[in-house]
Amino acid sequence: MRNSHKNENARRVRELTVVPELPDLEVAKNILNRTLSGLTIDEVEVGSPILLRRPTAEIFETTLNGSSIREYMRYGKFLNFHFEPPAQLYINFMLAGRLRLQSPSDPKQKKMGFRFKLENGLDLRYLDARNMGKIYLLLKEESTALIPNYDEQGPDALDPQLTLDVFCRRIKRFNAVIKHVLVNQRFIAGLGNAYADEILFIAHVMPFRKRSTLTDAEIAALYNATKSVLQNAITTITARIGDTLQFEVRDFLQVHGKGGEPCPNCGSPISSVKSGLRVANFCRKCQI
Ligand SMILES: [Zn+2]
Incomplete structure (x- = not known):
């Protein structure tokens, strides 16, 4: 009993280790330009x-x-x-x-x-x-x-030239499940596991849907969620870390890393499903 409790804690600590994604690196870049x-x-x-x-x-x-x-x-x-x-x-x-x-x-x-x-x-x-x-x-x-795979990257997710139109045209070239498309740097560059979960939650889209099943309205929702989730994360991390470069804060995320906790929208438990090497967190009620 005690051991399984320990293992559970170790698992949570591992999962909560911040893997750098676009918002963390954007804030680090701003701090470096400001201070060094x-x-x-x-x-x-x-x-x-x-x-x-x-x-x-x-x-x-x-x-x-x-x-x-x-x-x-x-x-x-x-x-x-x-x-x-x-x-x-x-x-x-x-x-x-x-x-x-x-x-x-x-x-x-x-x-x-x-x-x-x-x-x-x-x-x-x-x-x-x-x-x-x-x-x-x-x-x-x-x-x-x-640099291997560098020039093959899609547009940066924060690039103002990544308009809804460009996003729609690019996403249609990819046919995997939608979460895998979002983290594919050839589609757009900067997203990883954590922010893909957040974007899918805000857009009310299930991570395992095939891209080809998404409606134009759902793709537009994903586009808007991509921009808003990243921008909000940058604002929050900037306010929280000052000039420290210690981007270890992710507790503001709504579903990622929160398996088993209540969904902030509907209160039902957030699901945690392992897919390949990554864990997907999502709400079965709010995401379709
Ligand atoms: Zn929910």
Whole structure:
């Protein structure tokens, strides 16, 4: 009894670990631009070389040592640093990537992708408890075609040019179940498991419906929910984390991670169904 209780707790903790998605990275990008742009990097160190996909650790360190970070950008689930002299760093955070500001004298973490000692006296570190993130450095004018699957991404989910019309035309190219379409970065870029659950809940659509069964009204509802859910999450996370880069807050979500709890609309218990490696949370009454 005691053991199964323990296992249940461990499962919940695992599920509640925040896997970075568009809102988290958008807020991180804004914080970095507000607090750390224009700074020179006084020292560069690559930690776990498995995280660095290109080029070598040696080229990474010699290229970036002494350069300055001009701007931070984001596309889908990639965060992108622009340097002067020109070079670009792309980070795909995957399941557990984190950026942390620390003192250079803090002990170095085992699973650290890189460390930039900045001219303001702080270390900006990329940490990755699961060692699954992917870091790419493009030199000078090298193209993003060197980053696997990058150029194949659809428009960023926040892109103003992603209109309802564009969304409708693009979604009709995909025939999987709707939740799988939403998290497919080739459809639109930036959504993962958590926000796909939220969008489907707000749009009243069941996650396992085949895309081809959706009406135009349901597709429009998904479009509107995509924009509103992401925007609301960005506003909430921004207000909650200040300048800390600690985007560990997801308790404001309505159904994701809340299996068994009452649905905020109708009060019936939220369902939790494992589909492949992901858990889908949804309400059987509110979503059809
Ligand atoms: Zn409900």
